[in-house]
Amino acid sequence: MKIKRLLFAILALLLAAALLAGCAAGTKTKTQAGEETVTIAASFYPIYIMLMNVTADMPGIDIVDMTQPTTGCLHDYSATPGDMKNLERAEFLVINGAGMESFMDKVIAQFPELTVIDSSEGIPRLPGAEGDNPHFWVSISDAIQQVKNIGEGLAALMPQRADEFLANTEAYVKELEAARAKMHAELDGLPSRDIVTFHEAFPYFAQEFDLYIAAVVEREPGSEPSARELADTIDTINRLHVKALFAEPQYPAVAAETIARETGSKVYILDPAVTGPMEKGAYLKIMDENLSVLKEALS
Numbered sequence: 001m002k003i004k005r006l007l008f009a010i011l012a013l014l015l016a017a018a019l020l021a022g023c024a025a026g027t028k029t030k031t032q033a034g035e036e037t038v039t040i041a042a043s044f045y046p047i048y049i050m051l052m053n054v055t056a057d058m059p060g061i062d063i064v065d066m067t068q069p070t071t072g073c074l075h076d077y078s079a080t081p082g083d084m085k086n087l088e089r090a091e092f093l094v095i096n097g098a099g100m101e102s103f104m105d106k107v108i109a110q111f112p113e114l115t116v117i118d119s120s121e122g123i124p125r126l127p128g129a130e131g132d133n134p135h136f137w138v139s140i141s142d143a144i145q146q147v148k149n150i151g152e153g154l155a156a157l158m159p160q161r162a163d164e165f166l167a168n169t170e171a172y173v174k175e176l177e178a179a180r181a182k183m184h185a186e187l188d189g190l191p192s193r194d195i196v197t198f199h200e201a202f203p204y205f206a207q208e209f210d211l212y213i214a215a216v217v218e219r220e221p222g223s224e225p226s227a228r229e230l231a232d233t234i235d236t237i238n239r240l241h242v243k244a245l246f247a248e249p250q251y252p253a254v255a256a257e258t259i260a261r262e263t264g265s266k267v268y269i270l271d272p273a274v275t276g277p278m279e280k281g282a283y284l285k286i287m288d289e290n291l292s293v294l295k296e297a298l299s
Contacts, residue, residue, distance in 0.1 A: 038158070041066045041090035043101045044074055046137040046273050047119060047146075051094055052280045053172035054151045058164050064090065065278070072250045072274045073135070073201065074100055079107045087111055092157060094119060094150055098134035117153040119146040126203045138272050139204035140180040140287060144173055179284050183209065183291050192298040194242045196233065196265075198256055201248070201272035209294075214240050217255050225255055237263045244297035246270035268297045 039062045040055065042048035048065040055061045064086045071077065087093065087107065095101045097120030108114060123142050125132040136142035151169025155162035187209050195206070198217045206213050215233045217225050225233070236242070237259065245260055245267045247253035256267045270293055273286045 036060060037062050038092075039064060039090045040092045040094065040154070041086055043067065043093065043095040043104065044071055045069050045275055046143075046283065047094050047096055047150075048278070049273075049276075049280070049283045050119070050137075050143070050147050050150055050172075052278075054147065054154065054165060054168050056168050056172075056280060058161065058168070066090075066093070069278055070275050073199075073272075074103065077103050079103060083107070084110075087114065090114060092117060092154070094153075096120060096134055096136065096146075098123075098125060098132045098136070100134035115157060117150060117157075119149045119153075121149050126207065128200055128203075133200055133203055135201045135272065136204055137283075138201055139208045140176055140183065141208055142204055143283070144176050144180075147172055147176065175284060179287055180208075183287065186291060187294060187298075190295070190298040192243065194240050194244075195298075196237060196242055196245045196259070197270070198245075198247050198253070199251065199272070201274075202246070202270065205272075214242050217259070218251075230255065230258065234259055234262050237265055244268055246293075246297075248272055250275055266297070268293050270294070 037060050040051060041064050042051045044067045045065060048063065048069070051063045055063055066083050066086045067074070067077065068082075084107070088111075091113075092115045093108070094117045095104065097118040108116060120134070120136055123136050123145050127133060137146060147169055151165050155165040158165070193210060194212050194214045195202075196215045196217065197213055200216055202211075203213060205211070215236045217229070217233055237245075242263075243265050245256050245265050247256040247267055247269055249269050249271055253267055253269075259265065260267050270290055271286045273283050276282045276286055279285075
């Protein structure tokens with residue numbers, strides 16, 4: 001009887017150890033075919049869309065959006081228990097970089113075996129309200145560089161699948177280049193170039209398409225401008241005869257509507273692609289919609 005109890009105790013310990021090992025951070029799971037699955041986490045929505053394209057049609061690759069797809073830009077974001085669970089099963093984490101994920105420093109420290117790919121490597125920075133402006137992906141040219149960084153980074157980390165990563169990267173880059181060429185063809189000749197935005201998401205976009213941002217009303221989304229800031233913006237708009245104010249679909253347009261009433265300008269919606277459908281073509285669709293809005297607003 002004692003021997004049976006001892007055997008049962010040993011089996012229980014072995015089972016517990018196996019369960020713990022299965023829950024360890026970055027542990028590979030098995031597909032139905034018995035192949036190992038590698039989990040790659042994206043820090044937020046635009047990076048997730050890039051990953052969807054770089055890993056398209058690749059079995060054994062599982063990608064997760066570490067934050068909720070409705071999160072938007074990660075200003076003042078704090079990691080949730082759900083985010084931590086996503087990271088626990090990931091082997092690689094792809095980030096935007098340039099301080100967008102500043103909250104991640106302490107989080108990543110808890111996962112020493114997690115490999116991080118910074119998609120902003122090699123992209124020239126524009127200044128922001130605090131440090132570098134991290135909204136690279138809103139520029140199609142910079143998004144192309146980010147996609148290349150992700151594809152090449154994963155190819156180096158998983159050389160046995162490098163050809164697949166690089167082929168997907170090349171295919172998506174061609175789609176992005178075609179979208180960029182179309183936008184230039186239809187925007188470069190527009191007579192008006194002055195715009196007012198309500199968040200610092202568009203400097204890289206404006207730089208790419210030779211637009212002049214006359215004013216930014218809310219440096220950080222949700223930070224209501226003061227009466228003085230509103231008055232200064234109204235003066236700028238009247239002085240430059242700016243006719244287009246661009247709010248974002250992710251945030252209230254109260255300040256934009258106030259300024260529009262005072263200046264006679266019109267409010268349009270320009271999307272920085274920080275939320276949207278979880279589809280491979282989502283970024284391209286958003287940029288095509290932005291093109292239509294800009295043509296209407298600046299003609």
